[in-house]
Structures are given as C-alpha cells and as structure tokens.
Amino acid sequence: MLDKLHSYYKNSLLLSEKPNSSFYSNHHWFKDENSSRWLGIPLESIHNQELALLKTLFHYEFNTKSTNTLEKKWHDFLFSNGMIPEADQESYYRFIQFHLYGSEWEQHDIEEAMYGFFQDNSIVLWKDQASGVIIERNPDQSINVELLRSLSQTLESDFFLKAFFYCGKVQALSIKSPILFTEEQHFFEEAIQLMPSDRVYTFEKCFPYLLSAQLPKHMQEWMSSQLLQIMADEPELLTAVKRFLENNSNATLTAKQLYVHRNTLQYRLDKFMQKTGINLKDFNSSITVYLACLLHNQ
Structure with a gap:
C-alpha cells in the first residue's frame, strides 16, 4: 500500500529505514508494520482528514520540527528515553499537559497564544498533532487554575477548538521524571473521559472521579x-x-x-x-x- 500512496502523493519519499528528523523535519512519516519501510509525505501535501485516516492505518511518527537545542533535549528526555537536559538539572519543574480537539489549526499559532500566558523560560513541546506539554521552570507551588481556564477560553474562542489542561506537580528533575510524566498523562486521559465538561484538571480534582470509577x-x-x-x-x-x-x-x-x-x-x-x-x-x-x-x- 505504501507504493500506491507514494505514487498518489507527489514529492513524497519512500525510505527503507527510519528517517533522520534533522533532514526530513517537513514531512509526516508513516511506517508499514509488516516491513521496515517508511513513507514521508510533505506537510503541505496532506489534509487533516487524510492525515487522520492514514494514522489509523500505519504507525505514525510525528516530527516536532524544533530547531531549538534545549527543546530537542527535553523532547528526547520525555518521549524517547533521552538524557536529562544538562543545563536544567538544578531547577524545579511543572508539566502542564494539554490536549486539543478541533478541526484545523496551526501549531505555531497555538504556541504563540500559550507563550503569551507563561513566563519567558517556559517551553512548549508537542507530543503529536493535538497534544503536548508546557514545561514551567521554577514555578510557584500554588496552581493558577484561573490562568489555565483563561487560556482554554482564549484557544476555544480564537481557534474554535476544545482545549484541556492537566496541571502536574512541581518536581525536581531526575531520571524518574519521564515516568511521573507518563503517570500524569494517564490521569489526564482518564479525567477527560470522566469529566468532559471540565477544562482544567489537577490530581486532587481527578482523584475522587478515578476512585469512584475503579x-x-x-x-x-x-x-x-x-x-x-x-x-x-x-x-x-x-x-x-x-x-x-x-x-x-x-x-x-x-x-x-x-x-x-x-x-x-x-x-x-x-x-x-x-x-x-x-x-x-x-x-x-x-x-x-x-x-x-x-x-x-x-
């Protein structure tokens, strides 16, 4: 099937091994589970509906398109078993995970809106097309729920989408941080299912719902x-x-x-x-x- 898709999408690439993201950052990548081949389709050559369909048929590799070295280190650390970002080992962090539901938007527009609500030393990383994390450096222990609600309302009114946020715990950076991040991600996913009318979640808010469901x-x-x-x-x-x-x-x-x-x-x-x-x-x-x-x- 990859051969047919390669013929259908002009300027697409068909490789026999996993592509290097440094050279192919402007492509969506799909892998045939029955072979080692990868199909790369230029970002501008595929519509959202087609992308959603192909993601159900093939393993999808999302490229963050980040040229920022620190962002790449963070992405590798949280999602690819990478090393701890060396420059940030002395600080404390909070992971604010987000998930967006909607039809069409540009990621750089979403990032611009998010950065407008957070400090300059915060980082926005994308896990896939619709979800990611805002990394706060040395945040206050208290959670500004109203700020996240305002951000959610802004995204919903400006981009016609639903924006959900999970505000994690402040923690020191360690090799266990990706594990804690994944656990919070699971809480977040369950919370959206159990509390779809809410937009901002914390563990304390989710826990009674998670407990009753189990x-x-x-x-x-x-x-x-x-x-x-x-x-x-x-x-x-x-x-x-x-x-x-x-x-x-x-x-x-x-x-x-x-x-x-x-x-x-x-x-x-x-x-x-x-x-x-x-x-x-x-x-x-x-x-x-x-x-x-x-x-x-x-």
Whole structure:
C-alpha cells in the first residue's frame, strides 16, 4: 500500500529505514508494520482528514520540527528515553499537559497564544498533532487554575477548538521524571473521559472521579441499591447534594449556582438526609455520598 500512496502523493519519499528528523523535519512519516519501510509525505501535501485516516492505518511518527537545542533535549528526555537536559538539572519543574480537539489549526499559532500566558523560560513541546506539554521552570507551588481556564477560553474562542489542561506537580528533575510524566498523562486521559465538561484538571480534582470509577463491582452495586435507587425518582436531590459538597457546604454559593432560592436548597438537603438517614455534616458520610454521586454521573 505504501507504493500506491507514494505514487498518489507527489514529492513524497519512500525510505527503507527510519528517517533522520534533522533532514526530513517537513514531512509526516508513516511506517508499514509488516516491513521496515517508511513513507514521508510533505506537510503541505496532506489534509487533516487524510492525515487522520492514514494514522489509523500505519504507525505514525510525528516530527516536532524544533530547531531549538534545549527543546530537542527535553523532547528526547520525555518521549524517547533521552538524557536529562544538562543545563536544567538544578531547577524545579511543572508539566502542564494539554490536549486539543478541533478541526484545523496551526501549531505555531497555538504556541504563540500559550507563550503569551507563561513566563519567558517556559517551553512548549508537542507530543503529536493535538497534544503536548508546557514545561514551567521554577514555578510557584500554588496552581493558577484561573490562568489555565483563561487560556482554554482564549484557544476555544480564537481557534474554535476544545482545549484541556492537566496541571502536574512541581518536581525536581531526575531520571524518574519521564515516568511521573507518563503517570500524569494517564490521569489526564482518564479525567477527560470522566469529566468532559471540565477544562482544567489537577490530581486532587481527578482523584475522587478515578476512585469512584475503579471501585470494586460489589461496592458499586451496594451504593446503587442502598443510595442511588432511593433517589431515582428525585434526581434533583443528588444534584443539590453533589454541588453542596463540592462547594465545601456553602449553601449560598450552591443555591446561586443551581439558580434556586436558598430555602429551596435547604429543603432538598433536608429531604435527602431524611430519606437516606445520612448526616451530610459528618465527614465520612459526606465522602461516601460524594463518591455515590460521581458513580451516578458516570
């Protein structure tokens, strides 16, 4: 099939071994799993729909097109078992992973928008066409969630795409950093599936959802029969309780978000406690109920 594609795409290249990215940075590369041959198609010669189709048929090798030596070292370190970037061993870092969903965009336009929100010493790396990581050097421990939300809104309004971010932990650079990066990547992927309405994730935000999704089946069945079925005819009670717990039991804020009077909210909370016998002021009870609410939404 590579021969036919080679004939179809003008100026494409067909090589018998893996190409050197230094010489072929302006090509998309596809490998036939049944041979050692590689097909290179110029970036300007293929449309996004064609690219998406070919990526499902062949192993796809994405080229970062980076000419920056430090960026290349970071890319090799995180994605290709490369050495630790020597110039950066004394610093602390945070990896902010991102994933974009949309039709068409230019990566340099996305990078320009991202760099406008971060310090000059930050680095944007691409893992593939739609995902990558922003590397923050010596960031504050506190996470600026609002900044990432603003960036997500900017990308969505300017480029008509959905932008998701996972803000990792601040860490010292070590040989274990790529492993931690991969673990955070897995959390990120699961979070998008479990919490698609959100745009910015942290481990603390994801953990309850991940935990509820991985509860043993018998525990899920018990929660369903003992808690969720009781509320089956009044789902608004679960909605009120979930939002109330997420807002740290702030009734005023919860009522405002649900567009109901505070007395209406209190009525729903009281009715929930009356029907279930669960006291929402009890810490352990609140955790149990919250996990049940998450399980209900999955």
